[in-house]
Amino acid sequence: MTSGSPNLYAEALLLLTGAVIAAPLFKRLGLATVLGYLAAGIVIGPVLRIIGHGREILEFAELGVVFLLFVIGLELKPSRLWQMRRAIFGLGTAQVLLGGVALAGCAVLAGSGTRAAIVVGFGLALSSTAFALQLLQDANEANAPHGRIAFSILLLQDLAIVPLLAVIPLLAPFEPASTSPMTAFAIAVAAVVALVLAGRYLLNPLFSIIARTGAREAMIAAALLVVLGAASLMQLAGLSMAMGAFLAGVMLAESAYRHELEADIEPFRGILLGLFFMGVGLSLDLTVIARNWMLLVAAVPVVMAVKALTIYGVCRLFGAGHNDAVRIAGLLPQGGEFGFVLFTSAASAGIFPMATASLLIAIVTLTMALTPLTAALAERLLKEEEGERLDEDFDGAGSDVLMIGFSRFGQIACQILLAGGSSVTVIDHSADRVRQAMRFGFRIYFGDGTRKDVLEAAGIGRARVVAICTQKKEITDRIVDLVQTEYPSARIFARSYDRVHTLALRERRVAYELRETFESGLLFGRRTLEELGLDGATAEAIGDDIRRRDEERLILQASEGINAGRGMIFNRPATPAKPLTPQPLTKPRKAEEDGETRRTPAEIE
Structure with a gap:
């Protein structure tokens, strides 16, 4: 063991402690975990000065971005990538060019020379793949329309670092002894072709051979070898390591x-990506910030505003809606990790001094730190999107049942009512759903169930039951409140979103409510038990017991709070001999002593 090893272990322990404390704390505060890692790095490094070599840690931690791009690549089939070509090469290219030119112009106005301004402008035009994708994953929006567009822009930006790094020698004030741009380009193309051929003809046979051996650790080693090998190949060719991992x-x-x-790969990705964000905080030079705080106070909002406006404009130009464009603009206004590489390379080539590079890195870091706030601000700037409207013609409306909402839940319920000979008036605010239902012979009316005049026109005064089958619980609650206020004698049957919503509806005294997934979940579980060999009568009895327990638990929760009735939940398999043995109504102490992990009652249906 070397004399430096204890230091290394102590630093690793300290970084892990910071991650364990900061990430859950910031998540609890409703902030992104990214911001927590960044704050932990700032406290450990620049503030307390416990670790003083943040740049070295950051260089190693960039492997987190490499692993992240590999995992993203696994989710993207080549056919889907080809479908995204317009967003990647059209929208992404436009964003880099327009954003780079706009920010370069700002740098010129601030007193930079033309060559330095080009590097500054296009370096700041690049956004942080790690930050943006982590925020999208935290919000579960990676596959949303704005998430896909943002990913396309980020992917093009990762590609753009290649020509930007190639331009550095051309902008340098002295002639470096390096490979010609054409040779560098040929090497890069050859490396990409080699990686594609290896992926097509070598990787699958390799994993097939290892899988047949049954050696789990060898499979993990092979996965790491593929990621790091592809990343290293691209780095040797002058491309980014992240791009190599993505292609793999x-x-x-x-x-x-x-x-x-x-x-x-996922465990390595998570740990190293958190370390990367902490490394950004560790590498922040507070002295530079203190010395140039007025410049930073002016530069950071200007950079973020220029990027947000150009991104919004380009997204709108390429057909994105207002809300998607606003979300993307709020997600990508920061500088990126590749900016660190570009600015350092430019300083080494003599385009501007190292002090300028440090200041630019500080600007990028601060924009990263503010990104969760801009993403939250973007949500406040969204407009309530109005769908297509049809004429509100309620001729012939008025039945025993007034059904509001005709999505899947309402359609199934309507089948039962019609088969039983009941008349049903259905209203829905979706023009597409109205047209689709009409194609199947249904007579439904276009209208907004949250409006009193619509309910009047639909014949609520003649309805014996008002069936509220809307999808969003806030819409359901608005309709319930409206009906109970204006038509207190109406009997309300409501579709409930979840357990908490059920308790809220019962508090409102609706005549009947049903959670949208409860009965289907019971039937699914019952059929599964039968497939596993249990006889039908026993499986049905178990389903009835679960339904009874659920109702008793709801009654307890209504009177004692959401945490009541925990002991009525099956959280361990029942013994085969006694599948229906009820659990005690009090909270079991044995489970607590065993340290058993439970979901919160609000999450358990």
Whole structure:
């Protein structure tokens, strides 16, 4: 063991402690975990000065971005990538060019020379893949329309670092002894072709051979070898390591081992990505910030505003809606990790002094730190999107049942009512759903159930039951409140979103409510038990017991609070001999002593 090893272990322990404390704390405060990692790095490094070599840690931690791009590549089949070509090469290219030119112009106005301004402008035009994708994953929006567009822009930006780094020698005031741009380009193309061929003809046979051996650790080692090997190949060719990992992931996206590879890489990705964000905080030079705080106070909002406006404008130009464009603009206004590489390379080439590079890195870091706030601000700037409207014609409306909402839940309920000979008036605010239902012979009316005049026109005064089958619980609550205020004698049957919503509806004294997934979940579980060999009568009795327990638990929760009735939940398999043995109504102490992890009652249906 070397004399420096204890220091290394102590630093690793300190960083892990910071991550364990900061990430849950910031999550609890409703902020992004990214911001927590960043704050932990700032406290450990620049504030307390416990770790003083943040740049070295950051260089190693960039492997987190590499693993992240590999996992993303695994989710993208080549066919899907081809479908995104317009967003990647059209919208992404436009964003880099317009954002780079606009920010370069700002740098010129601030007193930079033309060559330095080009590097500054295009370096700041790049956004942080790690920050943006982490925020999208935290919000579960990676596959949303704005998430896909943002990913396309980020992917093009990762590609753009290649020509930007190639331009550095051309902008340098002295002639470096390096490979010509054409040779560098040929090497880069050859490396990409080699990686694609290896992915197509070598990787799947490799994983097939290892899988047949049954050596789990060898499969993990092979996954790491593929990621790091592809990343190193691209780095040797002058491209980014992240791009190599991404291409390797895309090549394996259709592999039978895709899910196993993702599971093997995920722990490394999570730890190293958190370390990367902490490394950004560690590398922040507070002295530079203190010395140039007025410049930073002016520069950071200008950079973020210029980027947000150009991103919004480009997204709108390429057909994105207002809300999607606003979300993307709020997600990508920060500088990126590749800006660190570009600014350092430019300083080494003599385009501007190292002090300028440090200041630019501080600007990028601060924009990263503010990104969760801009993403939250973007949500406040969204407009309530109005769907297509049809004429509100209620001729012939008025039945025993007034049904509001005709999505899947309402359609199934309507079948039962019609089969039983009841008349039903259905209203829905979706023009597409109205037209689709009409194609199947249904007579439904276009209208907004939250409006009193619409309910009047739909014949609520003649309805014996008002069936509220809307999808969003806030809409359901608004309709319930409206009906109870204006038509207190109406009997309300409501579709409930979840357990908490059920308790809220019962507090409002609706005549009947049903959670949208409860009965289907019971039937699904019952059929599964039968498939596993249990006889139908016993399986049905178990389903009835679960339904009874659920109702008793709801009654307890209504009177004692959401945490009541925990002991009535089955959280361990019942013994085969006694599948219906009820659990005690009090909270079991044995489970607490065993340290058993439970979901919160509000999450358990």
